[in-house]
Amino acid sequence: MTPYFYKEPVLTLDNISMSFGGELVLRDISAQVLDVVRPNMKQGQVVGFYGRSGIGKSVLCRIMAGLVAPSKGTVQVGVEQEPVKPGAVGFVQQRYPLFNHRTLVDNLLVAAERKYNPEEARQQVESYLERFCLTPHRKKYPAHLSGGQRQRAAIAQQLLCSDHLILLDEPFSGLDIAMIDEVKKIIVEVTTMDELNTVIIVSHDIVTTTALADRLWLLGYERDAAGNLLPGATINQQHQYNLAEMGLAWHPNVEAEPEFAQFVEEIKEEIRQS
Numbered sequence: 354m355t356p357y358f359y360k361e362p363v364l365t366l367d368n369i370s371m372s373f374g375g376e377l378v379l380r381d382i383s384a385q386v387l388d389v390v391r392p393n394m395k396q397g398q399v400v401g402f403y404g405r406s407g408i409g410k411s412v413l414c415r416i417m418a419g420l421v422a423p424s425k426g427t428v429q430v431g432v433e434q435e436p437v438k439p440g441a442v443g444f445v446q447q448r449y450p451l452f453n454h455r456t457l458v459d460n461l462l463v464a465a466e467r468k469y470n471p472e473e474a475r476q477q478v479e480s481y482l483e484r485f486c487l488t489p490h491r492k493k494y495p496a497h498l499s500g501g502q503r504q505r506a507a508i509a510q511q512l513l514c515s516d517h518l519i520l521l522d523e524p525f526s527g528l529d530i531a532m533i534d535e536v537k538k539i540i541v542e543v544t545t546m547d548e549l550n551t552v553i554i555v556s557h558d559i560v561t562t563t564a565l566a567d568r569l570w571l572l573g574y575e576r577d578a579a580g581n582l583l584p585g586a587t588i589n590q591q592h593q594y595n596l597a598e599m600g601l602a603w604h605p606n607v608e609a610e611p612e613f614a615q616f617v618e619e620i621k622e623e624i625r626q627s
């Protein structure tokens with residue numbers, strides 16, 4: 354098995370609940386991501402985040418990104434474990450927030466200048482354009498980029514202006530197989546760039562996401578002792594999977610392993626029942 358160990362937390366969700374107009378959507382969610390260390394490499398963290406449609410994944414993402422305050426509980430981010438502030442967490446939503454009237458390079462500069470001085474911003478943007486194979490498209494406007502290029506640009510943009518933690522909402526939806534491979538490569542690239550980089554992937558594509566992840570969270574409903582559904586979805590302890598411990602993390606071709614296929618079926622069944 355690949356050797357690894359854990360250091361301090363980089364993300365802590367402490368007892369989060371969220372209600373809208375008296376309706377409880379999320380209930381008592383506590384979960385943590387620890388900085389994982391693998392000898393001789395920079396290894397970041399990848400969390401696959403699943404749950405049925407409408408269960409509250411986007412709501413929890415907005416809370417993790419500091420864009421809305423939960424009704425109860427706290428989110429702490431980074432090795433300093435500070436309360437999350439808007440802008441600290443990159444959030445690539447399904448509708449990528451690129452400015453349509455600016456070229457790709459200008460879009461990235463706007464993001465980078467939130468964190469770096471103009472000279473550093475320019476250098477960082479050049480390095481990201483190169484790394485994400487976007488240099489030939491630098492002068493194009495977002496409308497003239499392909500779906501995969503826009504997705505890469507949106508990820509680069511969020512990495513340029515946030516601190517290590519990035520949420521990807523359905524990064525594979527609407528992409529063809531070649532583009533899915535590209536986005537997978539980018540995610541691996543991001544999480545091996547810096548050991549603190551942490552990517553949370555919200556997806557209904559269980560196979561692709563599980564293959565990239567070292568940890569899974571499944572948002573679902575619980576029942577009381579009498580078998581009645583409790584209000585509000587949660588991520589209980591049984592639904593927080595450590596793929597590193599299970600020997601299913603960081604294998605280049607894990608999809609081909611029978612243990613992986615079997616585990617994916619189990620997860621799908623859990624989601625159906627949750």
Ligand SMILES: Nc1ncnc2c1ncn2[C@@H]1O[C@H](COP(=O)(O)OP(=O)(O)OP(=O)(O)O)[C@@H](O)[C@H]1O
Binds near residue numbers: 378405409410413
């Ligand atoms: N601002 C709001 N006011 C009232 N209800 C809301 C608000 N935002 C979300 N909800 C409700 O919270 C629930 C969870 O919605 P959410 O968008 O988080 O689901 P989801 O799991 O992301 O779904 P999907 O996989 O379909 O994107 C839904 O019932 C939704 O109507």
